[in-house]
Amino acid sequence: MTTTLIPAEWAPQRAMWVGWPSHAELWQEDLEQAQEEVEALVRALAGAGGVKVKLMTGNEEALEPARARFADVAGVEIVAGRFGDIWLRDTGPIFGQGSASANAFTFNGWGGKYDLPFDDEVADQIGEQSGVAITRHDFILEGGAVDHDGEGTVLTTRQCVLNTNRNQGWTEEAAEAAFAKALGAKKVIWLGDGLLNDHTDGHVDNLARFVAPGVVACPIAFGEDDPNADVYDETARILSASTDAAGRPIKVLRIPSPGLVADEDGEPIPASHMNFLITNKAVVVPTYGNDIAARMACEALATVYPDHKIIPSPSMAILTGGGSFHCISQQEPA
Structure with missing residues (x-):
């Protein structure tokens, strides 16, 4: 069993991988706006975010336009790659401490829904470009399905990880054993369903996230017509009754x-x-x-990240593809 834990996202980072919308046939009329939204994200990361950005393009046609677009931005490296789409959180590797290692998993297009060329090669490409050896694991997992506190606690959802379209016959015990071996997990906190109409089958990075040791953020419904109100409340209830790998009761930060x-x-x-x-x-x-x-969401996050700049940035066009900023990125820990 590995002794290397997966660092928390707030641990120091040496680089951030980001996927660049590259395929007009996928994004169609949303391509230009999606590129504008990702550009704003990249400029924020390389500027106020204080991290080097490795922006991966998905085909040869996108390479030179991306280089020209970011020629004025220090700290952005344009990486020639091949992918089906930009969701590097799910197709890329999960890096260990100090990026001395990286774990990759079988990828099956989110349960067979979106089987795009080269997505199953992204982890190897990122490993090669970053100079980190990839350790392959023979089970299906996307990076957005798990969240880490850096101390061996993993958050996930039954809807995704135990879905029969991923690993046939998996139980909680089987998943926990796989996570312990591959991710250094000491404890798994199981949530139920994710967001309505989420084609990832309920990835946890759309539902609940560690923001500090022993502290998990999850949403609270905004407006009476919020379709996920019950899911949010059930998530908060489960978290409030949970402890982490160190035995601390989980504190819940509700974010609108x-x-x-x-x-x-x-x-x-x-x-x-x-x-x-x-x-x-x-x-x-x-x-x-x-x-x-x-504004209210940003104010809530500022309470746990007082030394960080909290930057709101539009993501409506990216959402037409099914995700947002966390879904299109993957960090290399320092």
């Missing part, structure tokens, strides 16, 4: 959700302030058009 965000057909889509991204000097929070909810 964006409220109901719907697609052009009026169907709720999984917009979440929980998809914030923590870096060395900043926390970048995705926003979805509700300025009051966004």
